[in-house]
Amino acid sequence: MFNDNVIDRFQGLETPFYYYDLDLLRRTLAACSEAAGKYGFHVHYAMKANFDEQVLKAIQSYGFGADCVSGNEVLAALKYGFSKDKVVFAGVGKSDKEIIAALDADIFCFNVESVQELEVINDLAAARNKKARVAIRINPNVDAHTHHYITTGLDENKFGINTWQLNDVAEKLRSSASLEFVGIHFHVGSQITDMEVFRSLCVRINEIQTWFEDRGFTIKILNAGGGLGVNYHSPDQNNIADFDSYFKVFKDFLNVKPGQEVHFELGRVLVAQSSALISRVLYVKNGQRKNFLVLDAGMTELIRPMLYQAYHQIDNLSRTPENVTDAVKYDVVGPICESTDCFRKDVELPQSYRGDIIAVRTAGAYGQVMASGYNLRTPIQSVYSGE
Numbered sequence: 178m179f180n181d182n183v184i185d186r187f188q189g190l191e192t193p194f195y196y197y198d199l200d201l202l203r204r205t206l207a208a209c210s211e212a213a214g215k216y217g218f219h220v221h222y223a224m225k226a227n228f229d230e231q232v233l234k235a236i237q238s239y240g241f242g243a244d245c246v247s248g249n250e251v252l253a254a255l256k257y258g259f260s261k262d263k264v265v266f267a268g269v270g271k272s273d274k275e276i277i278a279a280l281d282a283d284i285f286c287f288n289v290e291s292v293q294e295l296e297v298i299n300d301l302a303a304a305r306n307k308k309a310r311v312a313i314r315i316n317p318n319v320d321a322h323t324h325h326y327i328t329t330g331l332d333e334n335k336f337g338i339n340t341w342q343l344n345d346v347a348e349k350l351r352s353s354a355s356l357e358f359v360g361i362h363f364h365v366g367s368q369i370t371d372m373e374v375f376r377s378l379c380v381r382i383n384e385i386q387t388w389f390e391d392r393g394f395t396i397k398i399l400n401a402g403g404g405l406g407v408n409y410h411s412p413d414q415n416n417i418a419d420f421d422s423y424f425k426v427f428k429d430f431l432n433v434k435p436g437q438e439v440h441f442e443l444g445r446v447l448v449a450q451s452s453a454l455i456s457r458v459l460y461v462k463n464g465q466r467k468n469f470l471v472l473d474a475g476m477t478e479l480i481r482p483m484l485y486q487a488y489h490q491i492d493n494l495s496r497t498p499e500n501v502t503d504a505v506k507y508d509v510v511g512p513i514c515e516s517t518d519c520f521r522k523d524v525e526l527p528q529s530y531r532g533d534i535i536a537v538r539t540a541g542a543y544g545q546v547m548a549s550g551y552n553l554r555t556p557i558q559s560v561y562s563g564e
């Protein structure tokens with residue numbers, strides 16, 4: 178990801194910025210597309226992970242659909258050329274304005290997260306003389322075994338409709354003339370690396386599919402959501418996920434009927450490894466108990482370590498690790514006036530100096546999109562290679 182030319186180029190640039198290796202992104206997209214194609218599966222990109230313009234253009238060019246979580250994401254998907262027939266709109270709190278925009282755009286379907294939302298979509302569609310295609314997002318109560326904050330498929334989570342409410346859903350679908358039921362949707366969490374979780378999900382999807390079919394419904398779409406994780410600890414090895422093993426779980430365990438489509442909504446695994454947050458060391462503070470590297474980027478540029486105690490590899494690109502005989506432990510911190518503004522404590526790095534270039538790796542997913550303007554920070558820009 179970082180050859181000498183790239184590092185030389187960074188020297189002349191103002192930091193911080195997000196660096197995108199578009200070649201690596203394209204290789205990742207090609208691998209996913211090939212593996213999904215092998216099993217006849219369809220992938221919608223979960224745009225919430227990263228909506229950088231070049232990233233969206235690359236993803237669209239590989240024929241992926243778009244999974245959106247706001248009206249603005251729906252509009253962005255259409256703007257960047259995603260086919261409206263491949264745009265889905267999920268989210269637990271869709272406003273009337275957002276629903277109307279999506280109805281007007283005639284997107285493929287709404288992933289509906291409550292019985293009341295079904296009523297609202299039906300009313301808004303009826304008022305426009307339209308039929309809204311809907312998939313029911315069901316909370317399957319499957320534990321994703323991931324960080325507590327990014328689990329979405331347990332009874333205690335706000336997402337989806339609990340199975341004990343399915344009778345109400347069935348009744349509402351039967352009585353709502355402006356809804357067309359297309360399928361069932363699930364998403365149990367993010368950064369999942371244990372394939373057993375996806376096996377358990379398949380078992381639940383099969384059970385719920387049977388429940389609907391027993392009541393006379395036809396399911397055209399089985400949507401298994403996203404959640405496949407990446408390796409944050411070694412971004413230079415296996416930086417492209419094993420998509421084949423992931424999809425094979427669904428091939429082997431999902432009960433797919435003839436004519437049905439299987440959809441996925443992958444976000445993180447498509448974009449995480451091909452980007453890094455690049456910053457400079459502003460100050461080296463040697464305390465009695467601690468050494469601090471104060472960077473010019475902080476929680477306003479990448480909040481994952483502070484929010485989820487997430488691990489990101491940190492490299493000093495100005496020092497060659499092979500020649501290091503002088504490793505020092507630093508707390509790598511940002512400039513923001515919060516004590517939690519720390520990327521990681523006790524990071525072993527070569528002796529580092531003011532002006533050194535630091536890369537915080539695997540930052541392409543939920544990095545730039547979660548940046549904030551706290552402390553009136555300047556919005557962070559993107560730098561690309563492989564355009």
Ligand SMILES: Cc1ncc(COP(=O)(O)O)c(C=O)c1O
Pocket residue numbers: 223226244267329364366367368402403404405442443444445446542
């Ligand atoms: C409904 C839905 N689909 C897809 C995703 C994408 O998840 P990931 O980036 O883990 O693949 C999310 C985020 O967790 C989501 O909430």
Ligand SMILES: N[C@@H](CCCC[NH3+])C(=O)O
Pocket residue numbers: 225327367368481542543
């Ligand atoms: N933002 C989270 C994941 C949430 C995914 C969206 N439901 C992260 O940084 O890992």
